Structures are given as structure tokens and as C-alpha cells.
Amino acid sequence: MKEKKYGFRAAVCLSLLLTVVLIALMVGSYHISPFQIVQTLLGSGSKLQNFTVFQIRLPRIVLAVIVASALGVSGGILQGITRNPLAEPGMIGINAGAALFVVLWISAGTTDYYSTLPVLTILGMPLLAMTGSLLSVGLIYLLSSKSGIRPVRFILTGIGVNGGILAVISFYQLSMSKGDYNQVLTWTNGSLWGSNWNYILLTAPLVILLIGAVLFRSKNLDVLALGDELAAGVGLSVPKERLLFLLLATFLAALATSVAGSIAFLGLLGPQIAKRLTGPVHGKMLPMAALISSILLVGADVIAKNLFSPLEIPVGIVVSIVGVPYFIYLMIKER
Amino acid sequence: MKRNTIILTAAGVLLLFAGMIMSVHIGAKNIPVSEIYRAFFHYDDSLNAKLVREVRLPRMLLAVLVGGMLSLAGTMMQGIMRNPIAEPSVMGVTQGATLAVSIAAVSSFAGGIYGNFFMGLLGAAGSGILILVFTMGKASNQSISRILLAGTALSTFFLSLASVVALLGNRSQELAFWVAGGLRQAGWVQVAVVAAAGGFFSILAFSYAGKINIISLGDDAAAGLGISPERIKLLIILYLVPICGVCVAAAGNIGYLGLFVPHIIRKLIGNDYRRLMPLSFLYGSTILVLADIAARTISAPYELPVGLFTACMGVPVFLMLVRKEKR
Numbered sequence: 295m296k297e298k299k300y301g302f303r304a305a306v307c308l309s310l311l312l313t314v315v316l317i318a319l320m321v322g323s324y325h326i327s328p329f330q331i332v333q334t335l336l337g338s339g340s341k342l343q344n345f346t347v348f349q350i351r352l353p354r355i356v357l358a359v360i361v362a363s364a365l366g367v368s369g370g371i372l373q374g375i376t377r378n379p380l381a382e383p384g385m386i387g388i389n390a391g392a393a394l395f396v397v398l399w400i401s402a403g404t405t406d407y408y409s410t411l412p413v414l415t416i417l418g419m420p421l422l423a424m425t426g427s428l429l430s431v432g433l434i435y436l437l438s439s440k441s442g443i444r445p446v447r448f449i450l451t452g453i454g455v456n457g458g459i460l461a462v463i464s465f466y467q468l469s470m471s472k473g474d475y476n477q478v479l480t481w482t483n484g485s486l487w488g489s490n491w492n493y494i495l496l497t498a499p500l501v502i503l504l505i506g507a508v509l510f511r512s513k514n515l516d517v518l519a520l521g522d523e524l525a526a527g528v529g530l531s532v533p534k535e536r537l538l539f540l541l542l543a544t545f546l547a548a549l550a551t552s553v554a555g556s557i558a559f560l561g562l563l564g565p566q567i568a569k570r571l572t573g574p575v576h577g578k579m580l581p582m583a584a585l586i587s588s589i590l591l592v593g594a595d596v597i598a599k600n601l602f603s604p605l606e607i608p609v610g611i612v613v614s615i616v617g618v619p620y621f622i623y624l625m626i627k628e629r
Numbered sequence: 630m631k632r633n634t635i636i637l638t639a640a641g642v643l644l645l646f647a648g649m650i651m652s653v654h655i656g657a658k659n660i661p662v663s664e665i666y667r668a669f670f671h672y673d674d675s676l677n678a679k680l681v682r683e684v685r686l687p688r689m690l691l692a693v694l695v696g697g698m699l700s701l702a703g704t705m706m707q708g709i710m711r712n713p714i715a716e717p718s719v720m721g722v723t724q725g726a727t728l729a730v731s732i733a734a735v736s737s738f739a740g741g742i743y744g745n746f747f748m749g750l751l752g753a754a755g756s757g758i759l760i761l762v763f764t765m766g767k768a769s770n771q772s773i774s775r776i777l778l779a780g781t782a783l784s785t786f787f788l789s790l791a792s793v794v795a796l797l798g799n800r801s802q803e804l805a806f807w808v809a810g811g812l813r814q815a816g817w818v819q820v821a822v823v824a825a826a827g828g829f830f831s832i833l834a835f836s837y838a839g840k841i842n843i844i845s846l847g848d849d850a851a852a853g854l855g856i857s858p859e860r861i862k863l864l865i866i867l868y869l870v871p872i873c874g875v876c877v878a879a880a881g882n883i884g885y886l887g888l889f890v891p892h893i894i895r896k897l898i899g900n901d902y903r904r905l906m907p908l909s910f911l912y913g914s915t916i917l918v919l920a921d922i923a924a925r926t927i928s929a930p931y932e933l934p935v936g937l938f939t940a941c942m943g944v945p946v947f948l949m950l951v952r953k954e955k956r
Contacts, residue, residue, distance in 0.1 A: 380778050385785070437948055446774045450951040453781050454944055457719075457884070461940035464809045468934060475805075483792060558785055607796055611789040618786035625779055626763070 300578060303571050307585045311359075314592045318355050319347060321600055349490075357489040357497075358595050358609075359588040361550040362560060364501045366587030367508060368546040369561020370568070370580045371539050374519040376445035379566060379624060383547035384558030386452025390459040391430025392423035392551035397478050401466050420496060423552030424545060430455060431544045484557030484610025486595055493553045501549055505584070508542050512576040515539060519574070557610040559617025560587050566624065590616070634898050634908070641911040645693070648918040652689040653681060655922055657930060660685070688815035692921045692935075693914040694823045695812070695880045698831055698872050700913025703887015704906050705834055705869060708841040709862045713892060713950050714777060717873045718884035721783030725756025726877035727807055728791040734807075735798030746822050749878030750871055756783060757870040761863070810883035810936030812921050819879040827875045831910070834868045837861065838903040845900065883936045885943020886913055892946055916942070 319331050324346055326334070334343045365383065372381040383389050399422055438444070438451035460482075467478055508515070514535050517525045525532050550557070564587030565579065571586075572578045591609065594616065598609040653665055660677050667673070668681035699717065706715040717723045729752025733744045763779055788808060795804035806813075840861050843851045848858045876883070891909045898904055920938040927933060 385778075385781055437952065440952060447951060450774055450777060451948060453777055454947045454951055456781075457947070458940065458944035461809070461884075461937055461944070464805055464934065465937050467805050468809065479792070479796075483789070602797060605797065607793050611793055614785055614789040615793075618782050618789075621782045622763075622779065625775060625782075 300572060304582065304585070307571075307582065307589065311585060311589045311592070314589055314596070315355055318358075318592050318596050319351050321596055322346070322351065323603060353491050353494060354486050354489045354595065355592055356494050357553060358486055358591045360494065360498055360501050361486070361554040361557070362564070362587035362591035363505065363584035364497075364546040364550040365557060365561045366564030366568075366583040366585075367505050367580050368543040368550070369587075370565035370576065370583045371508060371515065371543040371546075372561070373565055374515045374576060375536050375539050375543075376449055377519060377521065378445055378449055380562065380621065381445075381449055382559060382562040383543065384556060384561060385456060386449055387430045387434060387456035387459060388427045388452075388544055388547045389551045389556035389558065390456050390463070391433075392427040392548045393481050393556040394430075394459050394463055395422045395426030396481055396552065396555075397463050397466050400478055400481070420500070420549055420552035424548040427544050427548035427551065430459060431540065435540075479608065481555040483608035484555040484613070485598075485606075485608040486554055487606060487608075489553070497549050497553055501546065504542055504546050504549070505580075508539070508546075509577060509580060511538075512580060515576045516574075519576070555608070555610060557591070558614055559621065560591060560613050562621060563587065563590055563613075563617050566620075634904050637894070637897060637908060638911070641908065641915060645911060645915040645918065648915055648922070649689055649693065652692065652918050652922050653685040655926060656680075656685060683817075687817050687820045688812055688921070689918060690820045691812055691815040691823065691879060692918045694820065694827060695876045695883065696886060696917025697910035697914040698823070698827045698876050699883060699886045699917075700890040700909045701831055701834065701887075701906055702869050702872050702876075704891040704902070704909040705841060705865050706887070707891060708845045708902055709865050710776065711845055711847070712776060714888065714947065716885065716888040717869070718784070718882060718886075719777065719888065719947075720756075720760055720780040721787060722753055722756045722760065722869070722873045723877050723882045723884070724784040724787035724791075725759075726750075726752040726874050727882045728752050728787040728794070729755070730878055731791040731794050731800075731804050731807060734803070735794050735800055743822075745878045746826075746875055750874035752787075753870045753874035753877065756787065757866050757873075759783060761866050806934060807881040808936075809934030810881035810939070811924065811932065811934045812880050813932055814879070823875045823879050827872050830868045830871045834865065834872070835906055837865060837868075838906050841865065841902040841906075842900075845902065881934075881936065883917070884940050885947065886917065886939045889943045889946035890916060892950070 316328060316331065320326050320328060324342070326343060326346065330339065330343060331347065333339055334347045339347065368383050368388075369381070372383060372386070373379055396419060399418070434448065434452045434455050437455070438447045440447075463478075463482055467475055467482070514530060517528050517530050518532065518535055518539065520528075522532050525535075547561070565583040567586045568579050568582035572582045590613065594612040595609045598607050598612045601607070650662065650665070654660055654662060658677075658680070660681060664675075664677045665681055668678035672678055672682070703716040706717065706720065707713055726749045729748040730745050733748035760780075760783075763776075791804060791808070840856060843854055843856050844858050844861055851858045851861075887909075890913045891905065894905055894908045894912060898908065917935065917939070920935050923938055924933045924935040
């Protein structure tokens with residue numbers, strides 16, 4: 295892939311993202327024209343416009359971009375280390391582990407709602423989600439290791455663990471009050487409802503740090519994707535590197551899940567589309583995957599918010615409905 | 630092997646019988662066995678007799694039917710796909726039916742019990758066709774990992790759509806019960822429909838046990854013996870669809886039952902589907918009856934979804950099978 299072509303495609307995607315963001319800022323129960331949005335962003339909007347843009351819509355969009363980037367990169371890593379284009383944090387139980395812990399926390403804890411959760415809870419969520427997803431990855435790792443980790447076995451075990459965790463979650467869901475239940479539903483299906491600047495302050499630095507670390511070592515990921523023998527031949531310590539990248543992918547998925555719940559298929563769509571645009575080199579592919587996932591999630595959130603307005607559906611559902619047909623198409627095409 | 634089969638059958642019948650009696654006996658109010666007997670043969674209008682006839686009995690019979698049929702469906706699916714992990718709930722068939730039933734529950738155009746059954750059939754048929762298209766297409770699509778990934782994707786898809794439907798109809802917690810599976814809606818109508826429609830196709834399916842035996846040897850072997858594997862597969866899927874459809878419409882999405890029951894039976898008596906299918910049916914019934922007793926009593930007066938128990942038993946078996954994957 296030539297540098298120039300890559301730059302051009304990145305620019306197109308970036309402008310696409312900006313367009314979607316603009317639409318997301320405009321549309322809603324209170325409609326704002328593009329001109330007014332520019333005015334508001336420049337600091338001369340009315341009080342109502344200021345509030346809508348800065349306190350409600352912008353944090354939501356920024357959070358969507360953060361979450362989507364984390365999931366896109368996480369999916370890209372997993373597809374690299376398992377050498378399977380269908381690997382995805384949502385389907386192999388990583389998101390589910392995080393969601394389980396958050397659900398346990400919600401059901402054990404308060405009857406308060408999302409926005410009024412105490413500060414400690416907001417701070418604790420990402421930590422809790424990371425613990426949960428780490429445990430579930432550890433479980434998958436243990437169960438699938440038999441004279442080393444085989445990618446296919448890893449994924450299949452992940453699907454099984456995912457099913458088990460979902461059953462446990464559904465048990466807690468059913469024994470909950472209706473208010474708690476709806477709160478949990480947004481977690482298990484993924485939603486950006488109730489996002490505010492606190493979440494962003496908490497997750498943004500970590501996500502940026504982790505993505506930076508991944509990109510810094512992305513050459514090793516390229517080598518890993520070649521296959522175990524080749525990678526070992528080049529002098530890479532395969533088990534160590536694979537574990538490292540697995541951990542990075544897990545943390546990224548957990549961070550995303552901790553603020554937006556379990557959004558499936560986004561980690562599949564982003565990297566797969568990106569790969570078609572940039573080729574397989576991870577240093578270029580992963581940023582593109584983050585970009586594409588962001589476009590998809592911001593767009594999906596606009597649909598989730600407005601399609602059945604005033605009712606909002608979890609954005610994860612919209613992503614799945616778009617993602618699954620693509621997934622099936624990939625499976626039928628790829629052999 | 631022959632002796633094993635006899636022992637297993639005798640034990641299964643005994644267990645099922647004990648389970649059936651226990652299921653009628655145990656509940657929010659324990660009914661003594663003598664009164665159960667009276668409710669059958671000397672019916673009076675007492676509360677206990679009514680309880681037995683109108684509540685406990687249909688529920689127990691539904692558990693017997695649904696458990697047996699789901700486990701039979703799993704056995705057949707594994708036979709025609711030559712894949713130990715194939716199962717209606719893993720492949721997305723029951724989730725398709727769940728979606729259709731949730732649409733029926735929310736909208737008014739197909740309401741009522743019969744509407745549920747009709748929609749369940751429709752949904753199961755839709756996802757059955759998808760799977761058929763997928764597995765018939767290419768030989769490479771029959772590998773375990775691909776079938777599993779496709780099934781997981783399909784079930785996620787159907788359940789996502791079902792959640793949208795439920796959210797719009799403000800029924801999401803009810804849907805969660807559908808998704809997890811439970812027998813609390815059991816009544817005589819459900820028993821009758823499941824027994825009639827499901828029973829008919831189950832018997833048809835039993836008559837194909839010999840053919841499934843041949844197919845499970847491999848497509849080439851089957852063709853060599855003068856049997857068209859494609860035709861048999863198509864027929865079996867056609868029988869599977871109504872069986873799964875009525876089961877989901879009556880009892881929700883009870884997962885993994887068709888995975889671990891046939892697996893255990895297969896370990897004990899081998900791969901002969903002529904014995905495997907009836908025994909899977911028998912033990913599927915037994916396990917669902919027992920699981921339903923547990924679901925009703927463990928956190929009484931609340932009812933747990935019975936699918937939770939089948940998942941608890943099924944997921945470990947699933948993981949064990951996956952561990953055997955070579956790649």
C-alpha cells in the first residue's frame with residue numbers, strides 16, 4: 295500500500311467521521327441546524343444549545359469514539375493473534391466477563407440509577423469490569439490450553455464460556471426489580487445512555503495509553519499473524535508476545551465494556567473493513583480500524599437514539615443487526 | 630452394548646417415573662401421593678385435586694415432552710452434521726423461534742396461544758432454512774468452528790432483534806424469561822399441541838434412525854449405499870423445525886439439553902442412532918422434569934428459568950468437547 299493512497303483513504307474516513315459526528319450533534323428531540331452547531335462550538339450559542347451540545351450530545355459522541363476505538367483495536371489484535379478473521383471480544387466471552395461483574399455489582403449494590411450513582415461506583419466500574427474480563431480470559435486460557443494454545447480451540451472455548459456467563463447474567467436479570475433490570479439490560483446489550491464527561495476523563499487516558507502501547511509494538515503483531523513457526527523462526531518469543539497482546543486486547547475491551555456495556559460485533563466490523571482499505575500491516579490497519587469502528591458506533595447511536603424516539607434502544611443491538619449479516623457474508627465468502 | 634442398553638432403558642424409565650411423581654408431588658404445597666392417586670381416579674372438587682389436574686399434571690407432561698423432543702432434535706442434528714456440538718440452541722434455531730414468539734407476544738396480529746405456536750414454527754423454519762443453506766453449500770462449512778461461529782452469530786442476531794421488539798412493547802423482562810426458558814405457562818392446550826405436532830414429527834424422525842446411521846458414516850459412504858445424503862438431511866431438518874418450533878412456543882428457549890444428553894448416552898451405548906434416539910428422548914425428558922422441580926423449589930416462591938440448569942449441565946460438556954478439537 296502506497297503512503298499516498300493510505301493518506302487519502304484515511305482522510306476520506308476522517309471526513310466521514312466528522313460528518314457523522316455533525317449529524318449526531320444535530321439530530322435529536324431538539325433539532326439544531328449545522329450553522330447553529332458551528333456557532334455553539336465557537337462559543338456563541340444560546341443557553342439551551344450550549345447545554346444540549348456540551349452536556350448531552352458531545353460527551354456521548356466522544357465516549358462513542360473512545361469505546362469504538364478500544365473495541366476496534368481489541369478486535370484487530372485478537373484477529374491477528376488467533377489468525378481468525380472472525381475473532382471478536384464480544385463473541386468469545388471477554389465482554390461478557392466484564393458485564394457479569396458489573397451486573398453483580400449493580401444487583402448487590404444500590405437501587406439508584408445510572409446518573410445518580412455515587413462517585414465511588416463510577417470509579418470502581420472500570421476496575422471491576424477489567425477484573426471480570428481478566429477472569430473470563432484466564433478461564434478461557436486455562437480451559438483451552440492443552441500442550442499450548444491453539445487459536446481455533448481458544449475461540450471455541452471462548453464461545454462456550456460466553457454462553458455460560460450469559461446464562462448466569464440472565465439468572466441475575468430475572469431476580470431483579472424492573473428498574474435494576476432495565477439498567478442491566480443496557481449493560482448486557484451495550485448502550486451509551488447516561489454518558490457524561492466523568493466517564494470520558496476516566497477512560498480516555500487509559501485507552502489512549504493502551505492503544506499507544508499496541509501501536510508501539512505492532513511490528514511484533516505482524517510477525518505473530520504469520521504463524522507460530524515463522525514467528526518463532528524470526529526470533530520472537532511466541533507464547534510471551536501472544537499473552538501480552540491478549541492482555542492488551544482484554545484491557546481495551548474491558549474498558550469499553552465498563553462504560554458502554556457489552557457491544558458485540560464492533561470489534562469484528564472495524565478491523566475487517568479496515569483491512570480491506572489498508573492491507574494487513576497492523577501499524578496502519580489498527581488506527582484505521584479505530585476510525586471505522588468510531589464511524590459505525592456514532593452512526594449506530596444516532597439510529598438507536600432516534601429511530602423509535604422517544605424510546606431509546608441499546609446501541610449494541612443496532613450494531614449487531616448491522617454486524618451479523620456482514621459476519622455471515624464473511625463466513626460464506628472466506629474459506 | 631446390548632446389555633448396557635437394557636440397563637440404561639430400565640434405569641431411565643424408573644428415573645422418569647420417579648421424577649414424574651415427584652414433579653406432581655412437590656410444589657408450593659406438597660400434595661401427598663395418596664391424594665394424587667385420588668385426583669386421578671376419584672376426582673372430587675377439592676383444591677388439591679384441582680391443583681393436580683389443572684396445574685401440576687400439564688406442567689409435568691410438558692416437561693416430559695419438551696425435554697425429550699429437544700434432546701431428540703439435538704441427537705438428529707449431530708447425526709446429520711457429523712458434529713458433536715450441533716444442537717438447536719447452539720445453532721440459533723430456538724433463538725429464531727424466540728424472536729418470532731416475542732413478536733407474537735407484543736403485537737396483536739398473532740396473539741393467543743395458537744398465535745405463539747404459529748409464530749414459533751415460522752421462526753424455527755426461518756433459521757432452519759438459513760442453517761440448511763449454510764451447511765449444504767460447501768463441505769468446508771461443516772467444520773465445527775465454522776458451524777459454531779455461524780450459530781453464535783445467528784443467535785445473537787435473533788436475540789438482538791427480539792430485544793428491540795420487547796423494548797418497544799415494554800415487555801423486556803418477560804422476554805428474558807423466554808430467552809432463558811421456563812415451563813410456567815404450561816397448560817393443557819400447550820401439552821396437546823406439543824404432543825400432537827411434536828409427537829407426529831418425532832415419530833417420523835424415529836423412523837429415519839437407520840438412515841441417520843448411514844449418513845453419520847459420511848456422505849460418500851451414504852452415497853455408496855444408495856442413499857442420497859442431501860435428501861435425508863433436508864428431510865431431517867424439515868422434521869426438526871416443527872419440533873423445535875412447538876417446544877420454544879410452549880417453554881421458551883431451553884438451551885444445551887440436546888447437547889449433553891445425547892453425548893452422555895453416546896458414551897454409554899455407542900453410535901447406533903436406532904437406540905441413541907429413543908434413549909436420548911427418555912433421558913432428555915427425565916432431566917428436564919428434574920430440572921423443572923429444581924427451578925420451582927430452589928428459590929421458592931420465585932421461579933428460576935429452567936434453561937439456567939440445562940446450561941449449567943451443558944456448558945461444561947460443551948467445553949470438554951471443544952477441548953478435543955485438534956487445531
